Every structure is written in structure tokens, then in C-alpha cells.
Amino acid sequence: MTAIAVLGSTNMDLVAYVPKAPRLGETVTGRAFRTVPGGKGANQAVAAARAGAEVVMIGAVGADEFGVRLRSALAAAGVETAALRTVEGASGTAHITVDDEGGNSIIVIPGANARVTGLEPGDESRIAAADCLLLQLELPLEAVLAGARAARAHGVRTVLTPAPAGPLPAELLATTDLLVPNELEAAALTGLTDVRQAAAALLQDVPEVVVTLGAAGALYAARGREPLLVAAPRARAVDTTAAGDTFVGALAVALGEGRPVPEALRWASAAAALSVQRRGAQDSMPTRAETDAAFKDPADPSAPADPAQREARA
Numbered sequence: 001m002t003a004i005a006v007l008g009s010t011n012m013d014l015v016a017y018v019p020k021a022p023r024l025g026e027t028v029t030g031r032a033f034r035t036v037p038g039g040k041g042a043n044q045a046v047a048a049a050r051a052g053a054e055v056v057m058i059g060a061v062g063a064d065e066f067g068v069r070l071r072s073a074l075a076a077a078g079v080e081t082a083a084l085r086t087v088e089g090a091s092g093t094a095h096i097t098v099d100d101e102g103g104n105s106i107i108v109i110p111g112a113n114a115r116v117t118g119l120e121p122g123d124e125s126r127i128a129a130a131d132c133l134l135l136q137l138e139l140p141l142e143a144v145l146a147g148a149r150a151a152r153a154h155g156v157r158t159v160l161t162p163a164p165a166g167p168l169p170a171e172l173l174a175t176t177d178l179l180v181p182n183e184l185e186a187a188a189l190t191g192l193t194d195v196r197q198a199a200a201a202l203l204q205d206v207p208e209v210v211v212t213l214g215a216a217g218a219l220y221a222a223r224g225r226e227p228l229l230v231a232a233p234r235a236r237a238v239d240t241t242a243a244g245d246t247f248v249g250a251l252a253v254a255l256g257e258g259r260p261v262p263e264a265l266r267w268a269s270a271a272a273a274l275s276v277q278r279r280g281a282q283d284s285m286p287t288r289a290e291t292d293a294a295f296k297d298p299a300d301p302s303a304p305a306d307p308a309q310r311e312a313r314a
Contacts, residue, residue, distance in 0.1 A: 002256030008041015047249025
């Protein structure tokens with residue numbers, strides 16, 4: 001079984017469902033409100049666990065009701081929470097608006113996540129025992145760097161989701177094996193809106209890049225290889241909140257199992273496509289059996305690595 005360590009955030013998502021997101025200064029009437037466990041780190045941990053991995057979560061929750069619920073949700077998904085500390089104060093929260101098209105906007109308040117500034121005793125050994133370390137940018141940068149250094153020291157593959165997007169230190173890029181930005185994050189990191197050009201620019205700093213393109217699929221690029229565009233399965237999106245985290249968690253599992261990159265990308269895309277058809281973050285993530293059932297293996301998995309030739313998918 002693939003072993004994955006996640007060093008990242010845990011948040012309680014406060015989700016408002018609206019016909020259309022409000023503009024600045026506008027008030028709209030929503031249809032529903034939910035509180036659901038989230039956070040990019042916890043989301044990726046749950047996605048990987050449901051995809052069949054043995055997962056350990058490293059991070060922190062607050063000494064509040066949300067903290068109890070967040071820990072319980074991870075444990076219920078099969079994630080090991082011994083390294084999830086409880087600290088004084090509030091847990092992290094994410095305030096999310098989801099419109100009728102499935103699009104979302106998110107405000108994150110770090111809470112307890114801001115207290116994770118490095119590794120605690122035992123964390124390095126947990127990372128060393130993993131096949132892969134998943135990192136994001138919802139923890140203080142010094143903690144992310146500490147995790148990346150530990151992974152590199154022990155030969156553990158590091159997968160970084162650069163969200164929320166911002167300047168990345170050279171040391172973090174140098175200790176990243178696979179960078180997985182979405183289209184907007186790739187543009188923010190490079191200043192380039194053309195996906196192929198952005199991926200090529202990122203390869204100057206990291207050996208492999210996957211740019212997720214939502215309904216259009218994912219673009220894979222690696223040094224010395226031709227780019228590969230893998231199409232996404234057709235899906236009617238009702239909530240895209242955790243699609244990217246579902247993709248990353250499933251991709252880490254597939255790569256850890258030694259699947260070829262094109263197959264791993266298609267399998268992860270199948271998991272993400274299932275997630276967007278359900279509401280919520282962790283609640284939307286499919287099991288391994290569900291992803292296997294949805295996974296299709298076409299004779300020719302590749303597509304032209306040119307965004308202009310992508311087939312739009314709803």
C-alpha cells in the first residue's frame with residue numbers, strides 16, 4: 001500500500017450556496033448553508049486515503065468545536081491523526097461561496113494553521129516513512145520548507161500545490177519533485193497566460209509539472225519529454241470546491257503505485273470528475289472503488305498539448 005504524508009492545513013469550510021456570487025458591495029440571498037470539514041491539506045489527505053493509500057496528517061487544529069469535528073472527520077476517512085496537534089485558539093476556517101454553475105470563491109482564515117511553523121518531534125520520521133509528501137501553501141512558509149527539506153533528505157517524492165499562489169523561494173522549488181498548479185496559479189507564478197509556455201517556464205525550477213485545467217483536463221510537462229494533455233471525463237459540475245485536491249490526492253496514490261504518468265493522470269481526472277458532481281469538499285471525494293468504476297482507459301490517452309485544441313467539457 002502506498003504511504004503518503006501530508007503536511008498542511010485543516011479548516012472548517014463555511015459554505016454558502018447562491019444562484020450567483022455577489023459583486024463588491026452587493027447583497028444576495030442564498031439557497032443553503034453548510035459547515036463541512038476542509039482545508040487543502042486535510043482535503044488531500046482524505047482524497048489519498050479514499051484512493052487507497054495509508055495516510056498520515058501533520059498539522060494543527062484549534063481547541064474548539066471545529067477542531068474536534070476536523071479531527072473526527074479525518075479519522076473517519078482512515079487518516080492517521082497522531083501528528084495533528086491541538087493548539088489554543090480557533091481552528092482555521094474557509095468562507096466559501098458556491099454559485100449555480102459550480103464555481104466558487106474562497107476566503108481562508110488560518111487560525112490554528114498559522115501556529116504550524118516547523119516540524120515537531122516525530123514528524124521527520126513520519127515523512128521519511130512515506131512514499132510521497134504532499135504540501136500546499138496554507139501553512140506558514142517555514143513549515144512547508146521544513147517538510148520539503150525532510151523529504152529531500154530521505155529521498156521522498158515531494159508534490160507541491162502552490163495555493164494560494166505567491167512567490168516561491170528558490171529552496172522550495174529546488175526540493176519539489178512535482179508541482180501541481182491550476183491554470184491561474186501557473187500564470188501567477190510565471191506571468192504567462194499561455195499554459196504551454198507557463199509549464200515550460202516552471203520546468204526551469206522543477207523537474208515535473210502538472211497544470212490542472214478544470215473541465216479541460218490537465219497538462220503534464222517534464223524535462224526532456226513532450227508535453228501531454230490528458231482530457232477530463234465529461235461531468236456536470238455542481239460544486240468544484242475540492243476538485244483540485246481530489247486530483248492531487250488520487251494522482252499521488254497512482255504515481256506511488258508505479259502507474260505510468262498518462263494512466264495516473266487519467267485515473268486522478270476520473271476521481272476529480274466524480275467529486276465535482278457532489279456538493280462539499282471532503283464529502284464529495286470518491287472511494288477507490290468508485291474511481292476504478294469510472295476510470296476509462298482509451299487506446300490513445302494522449303491529446304495535442306495545445307490549449308487551443310482542447311475540447312470543452314461541461
